Amino acid sequence: MKIKVRLFATLRENRGKELELSLQDKATPEDVIQELEIAKSDVAILLVNGRDGDFSQELRESDVVSIFPPVGGG
Amino acid sequence: MNGYAGKILRINLSDHTYKTEELDKDKALKYIGGRGLGSRIMAEEVPPTVDAFDPENKVIIATGPLTGTPTPAGGRYMVVTKSPLTGTIASSNSGGFWGSELKFAGYDLLILEGKSPKPVNIFIEDDKITFKDAAHVWGKIVSETTSILAEEAPDKAKILCIGPGGENLSKISAVMNDINRAAGRSGVGAVVGSKNLKAIVVKGSSKPTIADSEKLKEVVKESRGKLKDNGVTGQGLPTYGTAVLVNIINEGGVFPTNNFQTTYFDKAENISGEHLAENFLIKRESCFACPIACGRYTKADEVEGGGPEYETIWAFGAACGVDDMKSVIKANFWCNEMGLDTISAGVTIAAAMELYQRGKITDADIDDGLSLKWGAGESLVEWVKKMGRRDGLIGDKMAEGSYRMATHFGMPEVAMAVKKQELPAYDPRGIRGQGLQYATSNRGGCHVRGYLISPEILGLPQKLDRFAIDGKAEWVKIFQDLTAFIDSAGLCLFTSFAIDGEGYANLTNAVLGTDFTQEDILEAGDRIWNLERDYNLKAGIDPSQDTLPKRLLKDPIPDGPSKGNVTRLEEMLPKYYEIRGWSEKGIPKAETLEKLGV
Numbered sequence: 001m002k003i004k005v006r007l008f009a010t011l012r013e014n015r016g017k018e019l020e021l022s023l024q025d026k027a028t029p030e031d032v033i034q035e036l037e038i039a040k041s042d043v044a045i046l047l048v049n050g051r052d053g054d055f056s057q058e059l060r061e062s063d064v065v066s067i068f069p070p071v072g073g074g
Numbered sequence: 075m076n077g078y079a080g081k082i083l084r085i086n087l088s089d090h091t092y093k094t095e096e097l098d099k100d101k102a103l104k105y106i107g108g109r110g111l112g113s114r115i116m117a118e119e120v121p122p123t124v125d126a127f128d129p130e131n132k133v134i135i136a137t138g139p140l141t142g143t144p145t146p147a148g149g150r151y152m153v154v155t156k157s158p159l160t161g162t163i164a165s166s167n168s169g170g171f172w173g174s175e176l177k178f179a180g181y182d183l184l185i186l187e188g189k190s191p192k193p194v195n196i197f198i199e200d201d202k203i204t205f206k207d208a209a210h211v212w213g214k215i216v217s218e219t220t221s222i223l224a225e226e227a228p229d230k231a232k233i234l235c236i237g238p239g240g241e242n243l244s245k246i247s248a249v250m251n252d253i254n255r256a257a258g259r260s261g262v263g264a265v266v267g268s269k270n271l272k273a274i275v276v277k278g279s280s281k282p283t284i285a286d287s288e289k290l291k292e293v294v295k296e297s298r299g300k301l302k303d304n305g306v307t308g309q310g311l312p313t314y315g316t317a318v319l320v321n322i323i324n325e326g327g328v329f330p331t332n333n334f335q336t337t338y339f340d341k342a343e344n345i346s347g348e349h350l351a352e353n354f355l356i357k358r359e360s361c362f363a364c365p366i367a368c369g370r371y372t373k374a375d376e377v378e379g380g381g382p383e384y385e386t387i388w389a390f391g392a393a394c395g396v397d398d399m400k401s402v403i404k405a406n407f408w409c410n411e412m413g414l415d416t417i418s419a420g421v422t423i424a425a426a427m428e429l430y431q432r433g434k435i436t437d438a439d440i441d442d443g444l445s446l447k448w449g450a451g452e453s454l455v456e457w458v459k460k461m462g463r464r465d466g467l468i469g470d471k472m473a474e475g476s477y478r479m480a481t482h483f484g485m486p487e488v489a490m491a492v493k494k495q496e497l498p499a500y501d502p503r504g505i506r507g508q509g510l511q512y513a514t515s516n517r518g519g520c521h522v523r524g525y526l527i528s529p530e531i532l533g534l535p536q537k538l539d540r541f542a543i544d545g546k547a548e549w550v551k552i553f554q555d556l557t558a559f560i561d562s563a564g565l566c567l568f569t570s571f572a573i574d575g576e577g578y579a580n581l582t583n584a585v586l587g588t589d590f591t592q593e594d595i596l597e598a599g600d601r602i603w604n605l606e607r608d609y610n611l612k613a614g615i616d617p618s619q620d621t622l623p624k625r626l627l628k629d630p631i632p633d634g635p636s637k638g639n640v641t642r643l644e645e646m647l648p649k650y651y652e653i654r655g656w657s658e659k660g661i662p663k664a665e666t667l668e669k670l671g672v
Contacts, residue, residue, distance in 0.1 A: 006325070008318075008321050008322070008325075008348065009310070009313070009314055009318055009347070009348060010309075010313065012348065017343070044305055044310075044532070044533065045322060045531070045532065045533065047325055047326065047635075049635060050325055050326050050327045050634065050635020050636065051326075051635060052537070052539070052540070066325045068321075068322055069305070069309065069310070070304075070305020070306050070308075070309050070310045071305075071306065071309075071310030071311075071314060071318040071319070071322065071347075071532075072305075072306035072310050072311065072318075072319065072527075072528070072532045072534070072571060073306065073310070073311045073315070073316035073318075073319060073368055073384065073568060073571075
C-alpha cells in the first residue's frame with residue numbers, strides 16, 4: 001500500500017517535507033520511522049490523518065502520517 | 075524584603091506629583107506581585123464600574139518578586155487596569171528588559187492615577203522622578219519615539235511607550251517596551267493614552283536582594299537544566315520560535331481560516347515557522363535572563379524587526395486567508411509601530427473581510443484602493459495604519475475591535491471574540507479544554523490564561539485526548555491557577571513547559587526566603603483567579619458571558635481532520651463552576667472567597 005508522510009521542523013533535514021512510501025500491508029507508524037531512520041525519541045507528535053496516532057496502529061492505503069519533533073509555544 | 079524592591083511609586087498624572095509607599099509585605103506574599111498584587115490594588119482602589127477612560131481608572135504596572143532576579147526568564151511585568159475592550163479587569167504581560175529595570179530602580183509597582191492636562195513623559199532614575207513635556211513625540215510611531223527619548227535619557231535606560239493606537243484610544247492598542255515587546259491585549263495602551271501619558275523611561279542601579287543566594291544558584295542551575303533538556307524549551311522554541319506551531323495546529327485541522335469559517339489552511343506551509351526560518355530570519359532574540367531565546371528578528375524587503383510570533387502569523391495569515399509571509403511580517407512590524415495588539419488587529423481585519431464577503435461592508439465604504447477580499451495581503455499594512463490612526467470609516471471602526479465594528483455593520487456574530495476580546499489561533503471545536511478556557515478566561519478571548527494546547531496538542535505534561543470532555547474542567551482550573559501564579563511572580567509562561575509547581579516553589583523560596591509548597595502556589599493562583607472573577611462580576615460582566623461565538627458552539631467544523639465537531643462547552647461548564655467552588659450560576663460562593671481569603 002502507499003501512504004503519505006509529512007515531516008516537519010528538524011525532521012525535514014536530509015529527508016524532505018513530504019514523501020510517499022510503499023509499505024507492506026499492516027505496516028505501522030513504527031515501520032515508517034524505521035524506514036526514515038527517525039529515532040522514536042525524536043518524535044514528539046504523531047498524527048495519522050490529523051488525529052493522534054499510535055506507533056503500533058495498522059495503517060491503511062492513502063493514510064497521511066505527520067511527524068513532529070519537540071516543538072511548541074504560542 | 076528579599077525579591078521585592080519593597081516600594082510602590084504612586085504617580086498623579088493630573089498634577090504631576092508622586093510619592094513612594096512601603097509595600098505591604100503580608101499582602102504581597104498573599105497575592106505574590108505582578109498580576110495578582112496589581113489586581114488586589116485595583117479591587118481596593120478602582121470601582122469596578124468605572125469607565126476605562128475615566129481618570130478615576132488607574133494603570134498599575136507591576137513586576138513580580140522574581141522579576142530582575144537570576145531566575146530563568148524572570149523579566150516580566152504586567153499592566154493591570156480596567157479594560158476598554160472587555161469591561162473586565164485587564165492584565166497584559168510583557169517581556170524584554172523594561173520590567174527588570176523598573177525593579178532595579180527600586181520599585182515593585184507603579185500606580186498611575188488621574189489624567190495629565192497635556193501629553194507627558196515620565197523619567198525614572200532610581201528615586202529621581204521627572205515629568206517632561208511629550209509634545210515632540212506625541213503622534214510618533216514606537217521606534218521613533220524610542221529613539222528620540224533614548225537621546226534624552228541616561229545611557230542604557232529602558233523605554234516603555236504607546237504608539238498612535240494608544241493615543242487615539244484604540245480599544246485594541248498595546249503598551250510597548252524595548253521597541254517590539256508588547257503588553258498587547260485588552261486595550262491597555264488606550265488607557266495609558268487616555269491619561270495623556272506617552273512614555274515611561276526607567277534606569278535603575280540596584281539589584282533585588284536574595285534570601286539564599288547559594289540555594290538560588292542551585293535551583294537556577296537545576297531549572298536551566300530542565301529548560302535545556304526539555305524538547306520544547308531546549309530545541310523547538312530556540313530553533314523555530316513560536317511560529318513552528320503553524321503546521322502542527324494546521325495538520326490537526328484546528329487552524330482557524332477565513333475568520334473561523336474553516337479550520338484547515340491549504341497554504342499553511344507558506345506561512346510556517348519552517349518557511350520563516352529558511353527565508354526571513356536574521357537572528358534570535360531573548361528577554362532578560364532567558365535561556366530559551368524564542369524571539370525572532372526578521373526582515374522582509376525594507377522592513378526588519380522583532381517577530382512575528384505564531385499568533386500574529388495566524389491572525390494576519392490564515393485568519394485573513396493570506397499566505398504571503400512578507401505581508402504578514404510587514405503587518406506585524408506596523409502593528410508594533412502603531413502600538414496595536416497583533417492578535418486583535420488581525421482578527422478584526424478578518425472580521426471586516428467576512429463583513430465584506432457578506433455584503434455588510436461594500437466597495438463604497440472602502441477608500442484608498444484597499445481590499446477586504448480574503449487573501450488580500452497587500453492591504454494589511456494600510457489597514458493596520460488606518461486602524462492605529464482611526465483613519466476613514468473602516469479604520470475608525472477597526473480601532474474599536476471586531477465586536478464593536480461588526481455590530482456597527484449589523485452583523486455582530488462575525489466577531490470571533492469572547493467578552494469582546496478577539497480569540498487566538500486555536501479552534502476550540504477540536505481542542506475542547508481550550509474552548510472551556512477561552513469561555514472562562516477572566517480577560518475574555520485569550521490562550522495564555524491557561525494554555526491547554528500544551529496537554530491537548532503537544533502532550534505536555536501528558537497527552538490528553540483533545541476531543542474528550544471528561545476531566546477537562548479540572549485541567550483548565552489547574553492551568554489557570556498555575557498561570558496566575560507565574561504571571562504574578564514575574565516569570566515567563568513558557569518556562570512552564572519544563573518547570574512544574576514544585577520547581578516554581580523552589581525558585582520562589584530561594585529568592586524570598588519563604589516555604590511555599592506546590593499546593594501554596596496553586597492556592598495563590600486560585601485566590602488571584604477568584605479575585606479577578608469577583609471584580610468582573612462587580613463590573614457587570616455576567617456569567618452568561620462565559621461563552622463562545624455561536625459559530626464555535628453550533629456550526630460543526632466543515633472539513634479537514636477535525637470535521638464534524640463543535641465545542642460542547644455546555645457539557646464542561648457546570649463541572650468547572652463546581653470545582654471552582656462557584657454556584658451553578660457561576661458566582662463564587664461566600665465560603666470559597668473566605669477560604670481563599672479574597
